[in-house]
Amino acid sequence: MIGEGELRELKRKAREVRVLTLDALGHLGVGHVGGALSVVEVLTILYYRHMRVDPSAPRMAGRDKLVLSKGHAGPALYSVLADKGFFPREWLRTLNQGGTSLPSHCDMRRTPGIDMTTGSLGQGVSASIGLALGNRLNGDAGTVFLIIGDGESNEGQVWEGAMCAAHYRLGNLIGFMDYNHMQIDGYTRDIMDIEAPEDKWAAFGWFAQRVDGHDFRALDAAIERAKAETSRPSMIVMDTVKGKGAYFAEDNVGNHNMKVDEAMAAEAIRRLMGEAL
Amino acid sequence: MGAAVATEPREMRVVYAETLVRLAENSADIVILEADLMKASATGIFQKRFPERAFNIGVAEANMVGIAAGLSASGKIPFAASFTCFASRRAYDQFFISCNYAGLNVKLVGTDPGIAAEYNGGTHMCFEDLGLMRNVPGLVVFEPCDPVSLAALVERAAAHRGCTYLRLHRKPIRPIYPDGEAFELGRGKVLRDGGDVTLVATGAIMVPEALAAAERLASDGVSAAVIDMHTVKPIDRDLVLEYARKTRGFVSCENHQIVNGLGSAMAEVLCEGCPRPLRRVGIRDEFGEVGTLDYLKARYRLTAGVIADEAHAVLKG
């Protein structure tokens, strides 16, 4: 159970991650605001409480790994990795500039701390299964974490992986579905309805849970329960808000890949800093 | 070309969508499919006008292309679109088997080709689709360079009995052709005549670069012809051979790998029909990366300056 002090610290970190992400996107002028901001809490709790990683040895054997299969949320993960010290914070403002080490989609060849290249939706699911099988073969005790989108879950590959990971009883694989109820063209219920995702994952043989993806204590409890499941993979469906924390993005179906100028970013940051933790 | 050329750039995606609406007004068989990129393709206007004939399948390109095959087998004329990388690489087997091998009539559309993917970066930057598609037996593969040719060629594609692949630039592009100009699939267009060297280009990024290169060459005293080879397959063999006789060599210009795209197609025609020097401007065995269009043009050497240099190299022999 997360104590009061740690809860405050996690909230402070999440706010910091949002600030860094908004700053980078605002500096560039455009980006995947919505899907980056909806996964901030899960990234924060993973990197600041659960994952065993070493910023000075990003490829350390035995580490826990993350596959951010909705690779367009890269900017949020970059903020976490920079804050953890995987690379200098100054890199954040190079997002998407020619020659950058921080491209819009996660790239394991360019960015220290990125465990898998993603961006073509659905593919990270299979890659995470390969990593989990690899850990088993290597006698590596690390856990593989996976984050997918709800729109991403339209891809057949997601469900090929769902069947496969259950077949191989991958207890070392813990997935999260960022159920922010939006994809690019609109609400998931209008474009391709996926309700109720937790039932689908359970039917495929996964240990499935559904929690509030912005509630650290709920997330933490779900992760602990998932870790206790050693003979089947876990899926934690997180109800989230696309664009969470940016006044101009929340409740805006145009928030997938949107223009953000420096003034908008600065105002969003000002409001975030003004909120009580 | 009698009529005046419009000067205002037009969003290519809007031209695409408006053309489909126009076609659909005259044919109940025109249907569209999207994979959660309807906003990007601007086909919302089609959905509004013909809601029962627009299918947004969600982020599921292989499924979308397979569904298009079934719609085609039911007598419909489906236009199915996604980003170039997903339309080609992701759904290739479905397009190959269910649509082409099955002898159906599916119009596949890949948007943001090559470096036009810009900020979406390497995963979305497709330099391979012309090659993939050129390998599909009987498939018509085309990449219009401006709004006028786009509208005309989409109409041609709809009328063509068989599958087509359209490489679609989405962004605003200044017209090169006058309104009403006629186009045929498989028939290249001579944009500028010349007697020394021939620049053959395809697409909305490279045709303007080739035209600018011809200007530079003119100031160097070199007379360069420029051909808009909007259809890469079947390539306009007669036109290539005509300019093989008229000029001393070629530069191919494509926003694509130099392997198996426009330059390769020209090399095949030239070697078999009338050998002439050819230098290829395009991506040289590399992956894409993130950046602005200008950065990427320079990074991958897709500029008028490079085309002009290559033309000089052709002439030096």
Ligand SMILES: Cc1ncc(C[n+]2csc(CCOP(=O)(O)OP(=O)(O)O)c2C)c(N)n1
């Ligand atoms: C295979 C593939 N198809 C299409 C895209 C383009 N695309 C990027 S994000 C996205 C929507 C994804 O929706 P979701 O997974 O819900 O992401 P979120 O809303 O959380 O950002 C699409 C269609 C892609 N990156 N990969």
